[in-house]
Amino acid sequence: MxxxxxxxxxxxxxxxxxxxxxxxxxxxxxxxxxxxxxxxxxxxxxxxxxxxxxxxxxxxxxxxxxxxxxxxxxxxxxxxxxxxxxxxxxxxxxxxxxxxxxxxxxxxxxxxxxxxxxxxxxxxxxxxxxxxxxxxxxxxxxWTKMNVKIEVKELPEMNLAAVMSLGILNVEPSYNVLINWAKDKQLFPRENVKMISVYHDSFKVTPPDKVRIHACMLLDKRLGTQEGEVFSETIEAGKFIVGSGEFTLDDFEQCWVSLFLWMNEHHYSMRKTFPFEIYHSNFKEHPEGKMIVDFCIPIH
Structure with missing residues (x-):
């Protein structure tokens, strides 16, 4: 503090x-x-x-x-x-x-x-x-102490199917493309399916309508060649700060800032790769618009 x-x-x-x-x-x-x-x-x-x-x-x-x-x-x-x-x-x-x-x-x-x-x-x-x-x-x-469980974890390699979104407003349409593709492949719906947003740009240096976010789905094995808008993306195994909890969309900014503060407080540094969010539930299915999320920062 x-x-x-x-x-x-x-x-x-x-x-x-x-x-x-x-x-x-x-x-x-x-x-x-x-x-x-x-x-x-x-x-x-x-x-x-x-x-x-x-x-x-x-x-x-x-x-x-x-x-x-x-x-x-x-x-x-x-x-x-x-x-x-x-x-x-x-x-x-x-x-x-x-x-x-x-x-x-x-x-x-x-x-x-x-x-x-x-x-x-x-x-x-x-x-x-x-x-x-x-x-x-x-x-x-x-707020962080009451709402966010923060841990340092070794996470395994994650093979993803991804659709690129240019601009924050296009993330939901990108997920719709991904889900329609997954339905055709009989990969959705299925039990414990995980959706992941990977941030390839910083909102500070890139305008919100240009920021690149990949709307992703976790797969059991690596995707082969690109299929339309859907391509393969891999999150490499490694050490991550993971902040977990149940949040509304309005809480996301606080969650990211909380993790960055915690990272500095505990003398970790961020690896030159991309932070991401793992969604364990759908906010549209919750009466208060909440979802269970892991916020992940790759660290040394």
Whole structure:
């Protein structure tokens, strides 16, 4: 717990103190001692914002402080120092947050000055913000303890029949293609059939409508040649962090973040292969929309 507090605070402080530099995902993840693959998930759950949105908001707030408190600074100097490419982009972004243009904001600075100073104050404000983040970490860890059984397991090789989905909205249609294929092969329905989603892209670096997810079914033996949209995929045997429980679809993000936090806390590192979910039941058949799921991260 103390380790997670330290990492989150270190990453957030670095952002706040370096708004005039290139704040890349890789750099901030390195500061917080997380891998870029899962840092964005942790950051969003803890702060309530994506990393990019947080950085933009902090830059706009910093620009508002300069507009109100440092009248000698030209508006162009302010937005260039904070990494905005031009006046149009800066004005549009600033207006989104404050409802008026930067020049109008500066002209009415006495009205806004006290509020901006409060936002920028280092006395108490930082501690209040970090306390909220730390509270979020604590709540997540408590939720994990109550809802997720986490183990490190050696899993055997898994032979899968797979259908590729491009975009999160196409996962269900891909499963429909897979099931129709399996029915023709008399592989579905059958007792204890396992469906598996394999994530080949990170939602951070790939847009949700482009992310590649393979909708898969566990087979007794390896599939031969590709049959239409259905192809063979293999999950190699190895060591995995496995988080198990009964969840709704809305819980999935928390489950993944919980496992990534647990992985860092216990000093494991992720292998260069793909995480996946194993479904042991169908949420459509549960009155509360719950399903029994294993969330699996390949580790060294």
């Amino acid at each position: 103390e380790e997670q507090k330290r990492r989150i605070i270190k990453a957030v402080r670095y952002i706040d103190n370096n708004l005039d530099t290139d704040l890349s995902l890789d750099k901030i993840a390195e500061i917080g001692m997380y891998s870029p693959f899962h840092f964005h998930r942790i950051f969003k759950l803890i702060t309530g914002e994506t990393l990019q949105n947080y950085i933009i908001r902090k830059k706009v707030e910093k620009s508002a402080f300069y507009l109100a408190a440092k009248k000698e600074k030209e508006i162009k100097e302010i937005y260039l120092d904070l990494g905005f490419s031009n006046h149009s982009v800066f004005c549009k972004t600033f207006k989104k947050y404050y409802g008026i243009a930067p020049s109008a904001f500066r002209n009415s600075a006495p009205e806004h000055f006290h509020k901006i100073l409060q936002r920028q104050s280092k006395n108490g404000q930082i501690d209040t913000v970090f306390s909220q983040y730390i509270c979020n970490v604590k709540n997540l860890l408590n």
